[in-house]
Amino acid sequence: MSTEPISAKTLAELREIAARYPEPRSGLLPMLHLVQSAQGRITPEGIEACAAILEISAAEVSGVATFYTMYKRHGVGDYHVGVCTNTLCAVMGGDAIFERLKEHLEIGNDEVAVQRQGDSRTVSLEHIECNAACDFAPVMMVNWEFMDNQTPDSAVQVVEALRAGHEVSSTRGPRLCTWREAERVLAGFPDGRVDEGPSAGPASLAGLEIARERGWSAPEPPSAPAVSAATDGGER
Amino acid sequence: MTELTPVLTDIWDAEQSWKLATYAARGGYSALDTAFAMSPDAVIAAVKDSGLRGRGGAGFPTGMKWSFIPQDNPKPKYLVVNADESEPGTCKDIPLMMGNPHVLVEGVILSSYAIRANKAFIYIRGEVVHVIRRVQAAVAEAYAAGHLGQDIHGSGYDLDIVVHAGAGAYICGEETALLEGLEGRRGQPRLRPPFPAVAGLYASPTVINNVESIASVPAIVKNGAAWFGSMGTEKSKGHGIFSLSGHVERPGQYEAPLGITLRELLDLAGGVRAGHQLKFWTPGGSSTPLLTAEHLDVPLDFEGVGAAGSMLGTRALQIFDETVCVVRAVLRWTEFYKHESCGKCTPCREGTWWLVQALTRLENGQGTEADLDQLLDQCDNILGRSFCALGDGATSPVSSSIQHFRDEYLAHLSHGGCPFDPAKSTAWAGQEVSA
Numbered sequence: 001m002s003t004e005p006i007s008a009k010t011l012a013e014l015r016e017i018a019a020r021y022p023e024p025r026s027g028l029l030p031m032l033h034l035v036q037s038a039q040g041r042i043t044p045e046g047i048e049a050c051a052a053i054l055e056i057s058a059a060e061v062s063g064v065a066t067f068y069t070m071y072k073r074h075g076v077g078d079y080h081v082g083v084c085t086n087t088l089c090a091v092m093g094g095d096a097i098f099e100r101l102k103e104h105l106e107i108g109n110d111e112v113a114v115q116r117q118g119d120s121r122t123v124s125l126e127h128i129e130c131n132a133a134c135d136f137a138p139v140m141m142v143n144w145e146f147m148d149n150q151t152p153d154s155a156v157q158v159v160e161a162l163r164a165g166h167e168v169s170s171t172r173g174p175r176l177c178t179w180r181e182a183e184r185v186l187a188g189f190p191d192g193r194v195d196e197g198p199s200a201g202p203a204s205l206a207g208l209e210i211a212r213e214r215g216w217s218a219p220e221p222p223s224a225p226a227v228s229a230a231t232d233g234g235e236r
Numbered sequence: 237m238t239e240l241t242p243v244l245t246d247i248w249d250a251e252q253s254w255k256l257a258t259y260a261a262r263g264g265y266s267a268l269d270t271a272f273a274m275s276p277d278a279v280i281a282a283v284k285d286s287g288l289r290g291r292g293g294a295g296f297p298t299g300m301k302w303s304f305i306p307q308d309n310p311k312p313k314y315l316v317v318n319a320d321e322s323e324p325g326t327c328k329d330i331p332l333m334m335g336n337p338h339v340l341v342e343g344v345i346l347s348s349y350a351i352r353a354n355k356a357f358i359y360i361r362g363e364v365v366h367v368i369r370r371v372q373a374a375v376a377e378a379y380a381a382g383h384l385g386q387d388i389h390g391s392g393y394d395l396d397i398v399v400h401a402g403a404g405a406y407i408c409g410e411e412t413a414l415l416e417g418l419e420g421r422r423g424q425p426r427l428r429p430p431f432p433a434v435a436g437l438y439a440s441p442t443v444i445n446n447v448e449s450i451a452s453v454p455a456i457v458k459n460g461a462a463w464f465g466s467m468g469t470e471k472s473k474g475h476g477i478f479s480l481s482g483h484v485e486r487p488g489q490y491e492a493p494l495g496i497t498l499r500e501l502l503d504l505a506g507g508v509r510a511g512h513q514l515k516f517w518t519p520g521g522s523s524t525p526l527l528t529a530e531h532l533d534v535p536l537d538f539e540g541v542g543a544a545g546s547m548l549g550t551r552a553l554q555i556f557d558e559t560v561c562v563v564r565a566v567l568r569w570t571e572f573y574k575h576e577s578c579g580k581c582t583p584c585r586e587g588t589w590w591l592v593q594a595l596t597r598l599e600n601g602q603g604t605e606a607d608l609d610q611l612l613d614q615c616d617n618i619l620g621r622s623f624c625a626l627g628d629g630a631t632s633p634v635s636s637s638i639q640h641f642r643d644e645y646l647a648h649l650s651h652g653g654c655p656f657d658p659a660k661s662t663a664w665a666g667q668e669v670s671a
Binding site for chain 1: 239240241242243245246247248249250251252253254255312321322323324325326327329330331334335355361362363364365366368369370372373376398399400401402403404405406417418419420421422423438458459460462463466467475478479480481482486487488489490491492504505522552554556560564565568569572575576578658659661662663664
């Protein structure tokens with residue numbers, strides 16, 4: 001895979017991340033996210049750049065980069081598709097979705113599908129652990145955005161739309177950006193999509209809707225500020 | 237009938253609920269001036285009096301944790317929010333940060349003021365980009381409005397918040413592993429003592445609290461400890477978000493007083509999916525021992541679930557009906573623990589690997605009944621023998637499933653494999669037009 005060298009702008013941004021923290025090394029996780037954004041994966045050059053800025057050894061940076069599963073030493077697609085196969089999602093259909101996508105894309109776990117003639121974008125596939133969306137099971141993630149309540153058919157439709165270059169939105173989030181663009185947000189550089197998508201998905205609102213229907217709410221707060229009233233002493 | 241008590245979730249159905257203007261229109265950030273008129277110790281006392289206990293699973297009293305910070309220590313103090321929500325089944329902090337990030341930011345300011353920290357970190361798991369966007373934007377809006385930075389509201393108090401993205405590691409939900417991650421290292425737990433309150437981030441006094449714990453603080457400061465304590469049970473006070481998932485008609489988030497029962501929650505949620513019965517459930521994620529239909533009336537508070545032989549954990553109620561093979565479920569969780577074991581401690585690193593071997597054999601109908609005793613023996617050799625609780629959690633589904641469903645394990649042996657059809661458990665089972 002061809003990888004462009006790390007630019008002066010990226011180096012400056014790596015230094016900027018380190019400067020957010022009382023001790024620069026704290027910036028290493030977001031710095032590695034930025035390396036992925038700039039270079040499409042964790043490269044030896046990226047490891048050296050982080051090491052030089054943080055004044056630690058390349059081996060120490062490598063040790064960190066190999067510990068966390070979001071760091072990829074091989075390329076992923078423009079759209080990295082994760083299917084939750086932890087117990088609850090697996091039972092609800094995640095296993096079937098993952099099997100169908102492997103078959104459809106003709107790849108195994110953590111591989112990139114071949115870019116067919118006419119495909120404008122690439123996709124890669126991985127089975128993932130619980131992504132904290134169990135009330136929307138079975139859950140799929142694309143570039144770490146939620147694609148809730150999937151079926152094998154809907155999952156195939158999503159990957160085909162992505163390969164064709166169509167605009168696809170998260171079911172309770174923004175229009176999907178590329179994996180490299182998402183990695184830049186994780187490095188702490190917002191992309192302006194924060195106001196896209198709803199406040200909450202339908203399942204998130206299940207309890208609140210029942211409370212509204214039945215007129216339930218938390219107890220009324222006391223009229224006077226309770227904390228100062230308590231320390232008042234008052235009339236005894 | 238226990239009524240739902242939306243507090244943290246109350247704003248989630250508002251238009252653009254994540255914006256500062258929406259939050260402020262509902263009284264958001266008004267607790268700051270209340271707190272700044274009090275001494276930091278008085279804020280700690282209010283949180284102590286409220287009875288708030290940690291919402292990340294362990295249930296340690298939040299105010300007491302804050303009071304452990306040695307104020308005579310000359311080093312800077314830090315607040316770190318654990319937003320690494322990764323325990324299987326747990327899905328409350330993610331929608332909370334997505335829909336109401338400002339209540340977290342306001343809680344961080346109040347809590348940092350109480351422990352006298354001038355720097356706070358929100359460590360969010362990396363796999364939730366949109367949630368990270370919302371929290372990043374909330375922090376930026378709070379700075380612009382003068383709720384963060386120098387001399388907040390003219391109080392003389394300064395605070396900076398850094399939003400930090402993790403990179404995929406369940407273990408970083410463990411507080412000392414999280415600190416390692418935040419220091420730019422491999423996420424491996426530290427031996428305690430020293431506890432983080434004494435030597436945490438950068439070996440300085442550090443409080444680490446769950447998102448929902450910190451988000452509960454603004455209402456306590458605003459409405460008082462007695463208001464908070466009017467919800468919940470004697471030793472488990474206040475409101476908490478209960479997350480129903482799996483084979484239930486209406487999965488989702490239900491914010492209720494602690495002590496509500498699964499029977500009540502299932503009533504609200506329309507019951508177990510139509511035509512099926514409850515088989516087993518987790519009260520607080522996969523690390524809490526499985527319960528069954530016998531336990532529908534257990535009060536979901538720290539004491540009640542403990543007395544039933546499990547743990548309240550994160551109130552992650554994963555509901556499984558009679559179509560689900562418990563061996564398959566437990567094997568999958570065990571594979572998760574094996575994958576997520578950081579490798580530091582031998583009993584957990586090796587033990588989870590052996591558990592997977594034994595369970596795989598059983599799920600495939602191989603092995604013998606003696607394997608069940610060997611599994612329990614392996615659990616004995618893992619439980620309590622490592623730095624952190626990951627290995628302990630790994631044993632919970634194994635030992636509790638053998639306790640409640642020994643016959644089902646044996647059925648795999650007599651059947652020569654798994655007697656269940658996984659297609660019957662899916663969300664679309666019975667809805668296919670053709671196979």
